[in-house]
Amino acid sequence: MHPFDLISVDSIQDAVKAQSSSPTAQQGASVRYIAGGTNLIDYMKLNVETPAKLVDINGLNLTAIEPAANGGLKIGALARNTDVAYHDTVKTQFPVLSLAILSGASTQLRNMATTAGNLLQKTRCVYYRDTAYGCNKRQPGTGCSAIGGHNRIMAILGTSDKCIASNPSDQNVALAALDATIHVTGAKGEHTIPIAQFYLLPGNTPERETVLEPGDLVTHITIPALPSGAKSYYLKLRDRTSYEFALASAAVVIKQSGGRIDFVRVAMGGVGTVPWRSHEAEKALQGKVATPANFRTAAEAALHGARPQSQNGFKVELAKRCLTHALAEVTRQA
Amino acid sequence: MAEHTDDASKPLTSLEKLSRRSFLSRAGAMGVATAAATVAPVVASAEPERPQPSGDPAAMPEIPGTIPITLKVNGETHQLRIDPRATVLDTLRETLHLTGTKKGCDHGQCGACTVHVDGRRANSCLLLAAMHQKAEITTIEGLGTPEKMHPMQAAFVEHDGYQCGYCTSGQIMSAVAMLHEPWGDADTDVKEALSGNICRCGAYPNIVAAVQSVRRHA
Ligand SMILES: Cc1cc2nc3c(=O)[nH]c(=O)nc-3n(C[C@H](O)[C@H](O)[C@H](O)COP(=O)(O)OP(=O)(O)OC[C@H]3O[C@@H](n4cnc5c(N)ncnc54)[C@H](O)[C@@H]3O)c2cc1C
Ligand code: SF4
Ligand code: FES
Ligand code: FES
Numbered sequence: 001m002h003p004f005d006l007i008s009v010d011s012i013q014d015a016v017k018a019q020s021s022s023p024t025a026q027q028g029a030s031v032r033y034i035a036g037g038t039n040l041i042d043y044m045k046l047n048v049e050t051p052a053k054l055v056d057i058n059g060l061n062l063t064a065i066e067p068a069a070n071g072g073l074k075i076g077a078l079a080r081n082t083d084v085a086y087h088d089t090v091k092t093q094f095p096v097l098s099l100a101i102l103s104g105a106s107t108q109l110r111n112m113a114t115t116a117g118n119l120l121q122k123t124r125c126v127y128y129r130d131t132a133y134g135c136n137k138r139q140p141g142t143g144c145s146a147i148g149g150h151n152r153i154m155a156i157l158g159t160s161d162k163c164i165a166s167n168p169s170d171q172n173v174a175l176a177a178l179d180a181t182i183h184v185t186g187a188k189g190e191h192t193i194p195i196a197q198f199y200l201l202p203g204n205t206p207e208r209e210t211v212l213e214p215g216d217l218v219t220h221i222t223i224p225a226l227p228s229g230a231k232s233y234y235l236k237l238r239d240r241t242s243y244e245f246a247l248a249s250a251a252v253v254i255k256q257s258g259g260r261i262d263f264v265r266v267a268m269g270g271v272g273t274v275p276w277r278s279h280e281a282e283k284a285l286q287g288k289v290a291t292p293a294n295f296r297t298a299a300e301a302a303l304h305g306a307r308p309q310s311q312n313g314f315k316v317e318l319a320k321r322c323l324t325h326a327l328a329e330v331t332r333q334a
Numbered sequence: 335m336a337e338h339t340d341d342a343s344k345p346l347t348s349l350e351k352l353s354r355r356s357f358l359s360r361a362g363a364m365g366v367a368t369a370a371a372t373v374a375p376v377v378a379s380a381e382p383e384r385p386q387p388s389g390d391p392a393a394m395p396e397i398p399g400t401i402p403i404t405l406k407v408n409g410e411t412h413q414l415r416i417d418p419r420a421t422v423l424d425t426l427r428e429t430l431h432l433t434g435t436k437k438g439c440d441h442g443q444c445g446a447c448t449v450h451v452d453g454r455r456a457n458s459c460l461l462l463a464a465m466h467q468k469a470e471i472t473t474i475e476g477l478g479t480p481e482k483m484h485p486m487q488a489a490f491v492e493h494d495g496y497q498c499g500y501c502t503s504g505q506i507m508s509a510v511a512m513l514h515e516p517w518g519d520a521d522t523d524v525k526e527a528l529s530g531n532i533c534r535c536g537a538y539p540n541i542v543a544a545v546q547s548v549r550r551h552a
Pocket of ligand 3: 444457458
């Protein structure tokens with residue numbers, strides 16, 4: 001691990017000021033916020049992250065989980081994943097988020113991991129993790145070792161010929177289906193970013209993963225209320241029953257009335273380079289009756305643009321079945 | 335270099351190869367007196383006294399780049415100087431000599447390093463010690479002693495919840511934390527709750543039995 005200075009801050013302004021001196025908030029940042037540390041310390045040990053300064057933000061008062069305007073929910077950047085997952089409002093109003101968080105990592109990790117840290121966790125691409133290999137995301141211009149390499153766990157949606165790494169988070173898939181908003185304080189003050197605009201497709205610049213600029217501190221997220229009677233669910237498929245990243249996952253929110261689906265949101269995990277909201281699947285379901293055939297049509301629509309690699313072709317069918325099962329489960333509850 | 339003395343050209347036994355003393359005695363026999371003289375003090379301190387971790391930090395040698403910290407472990411407050419990069423795991427094991435907490439993967443993937451931080455379990459390999467100075471850290475040494483074991487420790491002995499024992503302290507720390515976490519009663523709940531603790535020996539059935547025996551009597 002490279003040496004670094006560790007400072008701790010007790011105001012948002014001090015935090016923002018400290019990180020603003022980094023030339024970037026993306027890969028290669030020289031100053032990093034540290035929250036739970038469960039992602040950053042891992043990558044610092046691997047020399048994938050080499051910040052010269054760490055800004056410990058755990059002294060900031062950003063842990064609250066509280067009601068927001070119009071029946072929504074506000075979750076502080078430093079709220080621990082465990083506390084979010086077991087929060088009464090989350091369990092009853094937004095079960096998809098609780099299920100998604102509890103399906104990720106282990107209790108030990110979730111006890112430390114924070115909402116913002118989870119939002120910004122890095123890919124688990126094996127070549128990104130190993131500095132012996134070329135990787136455009138870690139070091140732009142060095143090539144993508146996963147294309148034509150070990151790519152079984154990589155993405156099939158949103159890839160480019162520069163990078164095919166998947167976003168590893170479960171929480172983020174639920175937040176995409178819940179249409180969350182990310183609240184940021186930066187060098188130029190406060191601003192909000194809808195989650196649909198927060199993550200960037202790899203394109204030609206896979207080292208840029210989000211729209212965050214130097215200094216930008218995530219302070220909290222908000223989740224708008226769901227229509228009353230809406231149900232939500234998260235299904236995650238992986239190589240073992242627990243403590244493993246998703247090969248495919250689906251976050252679904254549905255409300256039916258008069259036997260038809262009149263509100264629907266679908267997001268997928270394990271298959272996208274970013275948490276993958278599927279408007280195609282939503283369009284296929286809107287106004288339809290909840291039947292296996294309609295679910296299958298929606299799943300076909302969601303995976304229509306899939307571009308599998310040499311080893312992950314199985315993900316196309318796996319993701320379709322994952323979404324079909326999730327839709328069957330959520331409509332069975334309704 | 336053909337005229338080695340008989341003594342020096344004899345092949346080294348593997349033990350001799352490992353011993354710095356034997357290297358020096360051979361070097362000495364070859365007449366490299368100056369080298370021996372400069373290296374000798376190092377040899378004298380090759381088996382250093384155990385550091386006294388809880389001493390006065392002012393009296394501690396100032397190793398460049400180290401920072402003074404306070405760490406509260408098992409109810410005791412320690413004043414230490416550490417590298418800012420030191421994890422709680424390395425500080426426990428290398429500085430405080432509390433070696434009950436194990437290092438498996440060092441990346442959050444195995445659970446061998448599980449400790450309690452303010453009553454909640456965490457992987458100590460992913461915690462910077464300097465960031466947890468206010469926390470109450472509990473390790474397996476703080477849970478019980480061989481004479482007075484925690485009921486979970488006794489249950490692991492009773493149910494043979496291990497083979498090599500390397501994962502055991504982490505398993506027990508997780509199991510004790512699980513007692514006050516919101517899990518159901520089933521064996522599958524124990525398996526899920528302890529999924530962050532890998533057992534390379536596969537002692538899982540006995541681990542589940544041990545944890546369930548404590549939960550049923552709690
Ligand atoms: C073995 C293992 C298995 C895992 N399995 C899963 C899984 O199955 N599913 C899953 O979803 N996750 C999984 N995880 C990942 C885990 O969820 C993340 O490590 C965790 O959520 C990161 O949160 P943190 O607070 O520890 O982040 P940190 O490590 O503290 O930070 C991560 C990044 O976020 C930045 N950051 C943190 N807070 C802020 C802020 N307020 N504003 C701006 N930037 C900020 C940091 O600078 C850093 O770049 C796993 C991790 C491990 C080690
Ligand atoms: S997939 Fe992306 S992260 Fe993985 S090696 Fe290629 S460029 Fe790097
Ligand atoms: S050593 Fe910490 S989880 Fe493996
Ligand atoms: S007893 Fe050997 S690793 Fe678990």
